Amino acid sequence: MITIPPAVLSRVAKPARYTGHEHNSVVKDPAGVDAAFALAFPDVYEVGMSHLGLKILYHIINRRPDAAAERVYAPWPDMEAEMRAAGIPLHTLESFRPVGEFDVVGFTLQYELSYTNILNMLDLAGIPLKSADRGEGHPLIIAGGPCAFNAEPLADFIDFFVLGESEEAVDDVAAAVADWKKAGKPGGRRGFLARAAAIPGVYVPAFYDAAYNADGTLAAVTANHPAAPPVVTKRVVADLEQVAYPTKPVLPFLEIIHDRIMLELFRGCTRGCRFCQAGVLYRPVRERKPETLLRLAQELVDNTGYSEISLTSLSSADYSCLKDIVGRLIDQFKDQGVSVSLPSLRIDSFSIELAQEVQKVRKSGLTFAPEAGTQRLRDVINKGVTEKDLEEAVGAAFRAGWSGVKLYFMIGLPTETDDDIKGIAALARRVTDIYREVKGKRGAKVSVSVSSFVPKPHTPFQWYGQNDMAELERKQQLLKTLFKDRSVSFSWHDAHVSFLEAVFARGDRRLGEVLLAAWRQGAKFDGWSEYFKFALWQEAFREAGVDPHFYAGRERTADEVLPWDHLSAGVDKAFLEREYRQALDAAPTADCRRGDCSVCGVCQGLGVDIIDWGASS
Amino acid sequence: MSVKYRLAITKGEAVRYVSHLDYMRSIERAVRRTKLPAAYSEGFNPHMKIAFASALSVGVASEAEYMDIELTGDVDPAAMGEALASQLPPGIAVGRFRQIPATGYPALMAVVNLAAYRIRLPLPAGTAGDAIEAIGRFNAAAVVTYIKENPKGKKEIDVKTYVREVAATPVADGLELAVEVRITPTGSIKPTEVIKVLVEKFGLPADPDTALVTRTGLFVADGNSRISPLDI
Numbered sequence: 064m065i066t067i068p069p070a071v072l073s074r075v076a077k078p079a080r081y082t083g084h085e086h087n088s089v090v091k092d093p094a095g096v097d098a099a100f101a102l103a104f105p106d107v108y109e110v111g112m113s114h115l116g117l118k119i120l121y122h123i124i125n126r127r128p129d130a131a132a133e134r135v136y137a138p139w140p141d142m143e144a145e146m147r148a149a150g151i152p153l154h155t156l157e158s159f160r161p162v163g164e165f166d167v168v169g170f171t172l173q174y175e176l177s178y179t180n181i182l183n184m185l186d187l188a189g190i191p192l193k194s195a196d197r198g199e200g201h202p203l204i205i206a207g208g209p210c211a212f213n214a215e216p217l218a219d220f221i222d223f224f225v226l227g228e229s230e231e232a233v234d235d236v237a238a239a240v241a242d243w244k245k246a247g248k249p250g251g252r253r254g255f256l257a258r259a260a261a262i263p264g265v266y267v268p269a270f271y272d273a274a275y276n277a278d279g280t281l282a283a284v285t286a287n288h289p290a291a292p293p294v295v296t297k298r299v300v301a302d303l304e305q306v307a308y309p310t311k312p313v314l315p316f317l318e319i320i321h322d323r324i325m326l327e328l329f330r331g332c333t334r335g336c337r338f339c340q341a342g343v344l345y346r347p348v349r350e351r352k353p354e355t356l357l358r359l360a361q362e363l364v365d366n367t368g369y370s371e372i373s374l375t376s377l378s379s380a381d382y383s384c385l386k387d388i389v390g391r392l393i394d395q396f397k398d399q400g401v402s403v404s405l406p407s408l409r410i411d412s413f414s415i416e417l418a419q420e421v422q423k424v425r426k427s428g429l430t431f432a433p434e435a436g437t438q439r440l441r442d443v444i445n446k447g448v449t450e451k452d453l454e455e456a457v458g459a460a461f462r463a464g465w466s467g468v469k470l471y472f473m474i475g476l477p478t479e480t481d482d483d484i485k486g487i488a489a490l491a492r493r494v495t496d497i498y499r500e501v502k503g504k505r506g507a508k509v510s511v512s513v514s515s516f517v518p519k520p521h522t523p524f525q526w527y528g529q530n531d532m533a534e535l536e537r538k539q540q541l542l543k544t545l546f547k548d549r550s551v552s553f554s555w556h557d558a559h560v561s562f563l564e565a566v567f568a569r570g571d572r573r574l575g576e577v578l579l580a581a582w583r584q585g586a587k588f589d590g591w592s593e594y595f596k597f598a599l600w601q602e603a604f605r606e607a608g609v610d611p612h613f614y615a616g617r618e619r620t621a622d623e624v625l626p627w628d629h630l631s632a633g634v635d636k637a638f639l640e641r642e643y644r645q646a647l648d649a650a651p652t653a654d655c656r657r658g659d660c661s662v663c664g665v666c667q668g669l670g671v672d673i674i675d676w677g678a679s680s
Numbered sequence: 681m682s683v684k685y686r687l688a689i690t691k692g693e694a695v696r697y698v699s700h701l702d703y704m705r706s707i708e709r710a711v712r713r714t715k716l717p718a719a720y721s722e723g724f725n726p727h728m729k730i731a732f733a734s735a736l737s738v739g740v741a742s743e744a745e746y747m748d749i750e751l752t753g754d755v756d757p758a759a760m761g762e763a764l765a766s767q768l769p770p771g772i773a774v775g776r777f778r779q780i781p782a783t784g785y786p787a788l789m790a791v792v793n794l795a796a797y798r799i800r801l802p803l804p805a806g807t808a809g810d811a812i813e814a815i816g817r818f819n820a821a822a823v824v825t826y827i828k829e830n831p832k833g834k835k836e837i838d839v840k841t842y843v844r845e846v847a848a849t850p851v852a853d854g855l856e857l858a859v860e861v862r863i864t865p866t867g868s869i870k871p872t873e874v875i876k877v878l879v880e881k882f883g884l885p886a887d888p889d890t891a892l893v894t895r896t897g898l899f900v901a902d903g904n905s906r907i908s909p910l911d912i
C-alpha cells in the first residue's frame with residue numbers, strides 16, 4: 064500500500080483528489096479476486112469522477128465476486144512532479160496499490176486531446192508505453208469509449224479496445240481474464256489476446272497489419288491472426304431495462320464537474336445531425352421506462368444524499384415521456400429538498416414550459432444549439448430547427464422571466480460561406496431584438512459560443528477536409544467585427560486545438576510516433592488551455608516525419624480506405640455516403656424513430672430495435 | 681416545530697485533506713441520506729441549517745469539532761445518533777450530543793474562543809536540542825510580529841495575542857507540540873502559521889510542510905476555565 068507523505072499533500076492543490084475514502088467506494092481484498100481492474104480516466108479527478116460510463120463499469124465489475132474495480136485519475140502536474148520526485152508510482156484510490164500490479168488497466172477515451180495523458184499515466188505506473196514492450200508481469204492495457212471507434216492512433220499502446228456499450232462486454236472480458244488466470248495463463252499475453260479477440264466488440268490492434276499506398280493513403284488493414292475478425296462490430300445493449308445501473312456511485316468530497324445525480328433517460332439519438340458522432344455511435348434510441356427511472360432516482364437519492372437530479376441523454380428533450388417523468392420526479396422529491404435539472408434543451412416552446420416547471424425548484428441557465436447561422440446550412444447539417452423555432456423558444460423564455468441565453472454554433476462546416484458566418488451574428492441580434500419586443504427594454508444577456516467543426520469518423524462528414532487554421536481564424540475575426548454590440552458576448556475555441564483534434568480523430572497508426580514524441584517533449588493535459596502548447600506538437604510532427612495536414616485538411620474520396628473501416632458502429636458506409644450527398648444538396652433526412660426508417664443498418668445489422676415508450680403507449 | 685441539536689464530531693485521518701467547505705457538504709449529504717427531518721433555508725438554493733464553530737484548514741484533522749443542526753420535527757436522540765453514525769463517511773464520527781434550545785441559544789461561532797492543537801513535527805536527526813531552544817525563545821518573547829497574508833491582503837499581527845506559549849515534548853522522530861490558540865472576533869492565527877513563525881523568526885530547524893496538525897479541543901474559555909461548547 065502506498066502512503067503519500069503529508070509534506071507532499073500539503074504542497075499540492077486540492078489534495079483530496081488523491082486521498083480516497085469516498086462514500087460508496089468499494090474496497091476489496093486484492094487476494095480475494097481473480098480479475099483486478101484499475102479503471103483509469105486520462106484527466107484530472109473532477110473530470111473523471113463526473114463520467115457516467117466509468118461509474119457503470121465500476122458498478123458492473125464490482126458486482127462480480129471474482130473481480131474488483133478501482134479508480135485512478137491523471138494527477139495534476141503539481142502532484143505528478145511530487146510523485147516523480149518522491150518515486151511514488153501511479154496508484155488507485157481504493158487499495159492504494161500501484162497500477163502496475165493490476166491484471167487490467169482500462170482507459171476511457173472521451174477526447175483525442177487526452178491521449179498524451181494516457182502515455183503519461185502508463186509511464187507514471189512504470190508500465191512500458193508500447194504493447195510490444197510489455198512482458199508477462201505487466202497488466203493488460205485496454206480502452207473503450209467513443210474515440211475507440213478510430214483506435215489507430217493508439218494502436219501501438221493499447222493491448223485491446225472494446226467497441227460500443229460496455230455493460231455486457233465488460234462481464235465477458237472479466238470472465239475471460241479470470242478463466243485465463245485460473246488456467247495458469249496459457250500462451251501468456253498473446254494467448255490471452257487470442258481469447259479476447261474472440262469476444263464480440265474486442266479489437267486487438269496487434270492482430271492487424273496496415274499497408275499504405277505510394278501517396279500515403281491506406282491500402283488495407285488486414286487481420287494477421289486466425290482469432291481476429293476482418294471487421295470488429297460494436298456491442299450494443301438491446302434493452303436498457305435489462306442491465307445494471309450504478310445507483311451507488313462513489314460520492315466525491317471535492318466538488319466535481321457534474322456534482323449531482325445523473326439519471327440516464329435513454330441512449331441514442333435518431334435526429335441524424337450529420338456532424339454528430341455520438342448520434343451514430345449510440346444508435347438506435349432505447350428508452351428506459353418512467354417507472355424504472357423513478358425507482359433508480361429514489362435509490363440514487365437514498366444512496367448519495369445529492370440534492371439535484373440531472374436528466375442526461377444525448378438530447379433529453381426527446382424522451383417520449385419527458386413531461387410525465389419531470390412532473391413525477393418533482394412530485395416525488397420536492398419534500399426531500401431534491402431538485403430536477405434538464406441540461407440539454409432542444410429549441411422549442413415545449414422545452415421552455417418544462418424548463419419553467421423545473422425552475423420551480425431551482426434556477427438554471429438556458430442553452431440553445433442552432434449550430435449554424437442560416438437555414439441553408441442548418442439543412443446541410445440536418446439540424447431540424449428553423450429560425451421560427453428559435454424565435455418562439457427564446458420569446459417564451461424571456462416571457463417566462465429569463466434574461467439570458469447561451470447559443471452554440473460551429474464554423475467551418477461543409478459548404479459554409481461568409482453569409483453563413485454573418486447569419487450567426489444576425490441570429491444573435493434577432494435574440495436581443497426579441498428581448499426588447501417582449502420586455503420593452505434592452506438588456507438581454509446573450510452569449511455566443513463558437514467552436515470549429517472537426518470531421519469525425521463514422522459520420523456523414525468523415526470525408527470532409529477541415530478548414531485550415533488560417534481560414535478558421537479569419538472566420539473568427541469576421542465574427543468578432545460583427546459583434547460590436549456589447550449585449551452579445553462572444554467566445555470561440557482555439558483553432559489549433561480543433562486542428563489537432565481533427566488530426567487524431569481521423570488519424571492512422573503512423574500517429575503513434577507523433578504522440579510519443581509530443582509526450583517526450585512534455586505534452587500533457589492538452590485539453591486544458593494552460594497546458595496546450597501547439598509549438599511542441601509542430602515539433603513532434605516534424606520529428607516523426609508526419610504531415611498533420613494530410614489527416615485534418617484533406618478531403619477524402621469515397622473509395623479511399625479509411626483507418627477505421629475495419630471498426631464498425633453498425634451503420635453502413637453506404638448510408639453515410641448517401642447522407643453526405645444529401646447534405647451537399649441541403650436535403651433533410653427525417654428522424655427515424657417515428658417516421659420512416661432510413662435504413663442506416665444498425666437495427667437490421669445488429670438485430671436491435673428502437674425502444675420508445677411514448678410511441679407504444 | 682423546530683428542534684436543535686449540538687453534536688461533537690471528528691475530522692479524522694481519512695478526511696484530513698478535505699477542505700472545510702467539502703467537509704460540510706459531505707455532512708449535509710450524509711444527513712440527507714439518514715432521512716432525518718433536516719430544516720432548510722428558503723429560496724432557490726435551499727441549504728441545510730447546520731452550523732459549525734470554526735473552519736479547519738485543509739490538512740488539519742480534529743478530535744473535537746462541533747456542529748449545530750436544526751430539525752423540523754422531534755426525533756429520538758438515540759435513533760438520530762445511530763442514523764448519523766451509519767451514514768457519515770470514514771473519519772467523521774459523532775461523539776457526545778445534546779438538544780439545545782431552538783431559539784436564543786448562543787451560536788457556536790459566537791462562543792468558541794479557544795482552540796487547542798497537537799502538532800507532530802519531524803526534525804532532522806540531532807536537532808531536537810536546537811528546536812527546543814528555538815521554542816524557548818518564542819515563549820520568552822513579549823511581542824512577535826508577523827505579516828499575515830490572505831487573498832484580501834496583508835495584515836501585521838502580534839502572534840502573542842493569540843498564542844502565549846508552545847509546549848514541546850521530544851518524540852521518536854521529532855517533537856510533539858501542544859498549542860492553544862485564541863479565537864477573537866477580529867481574528868486568529870492558524871497553527872501552520874505558528875510553525876512558520878517558529879521556523880522563519882526563531883530558527884526552528886524543521887520543514888513546515890511536514891507538520892501534522894490535529895485539533896484536540898475547542899473551548900469556551902474564561903480566564904483559566906475551559907468548558908466544552910456542549911456544557912454551556
Ligand code: SF4
Binds near residue numbers: 348660661
Ligand atoms: S436502422 Fe432505421 S430505425 Fe434503426 S436506427 Fe437506423 S435509421 Fe433508425
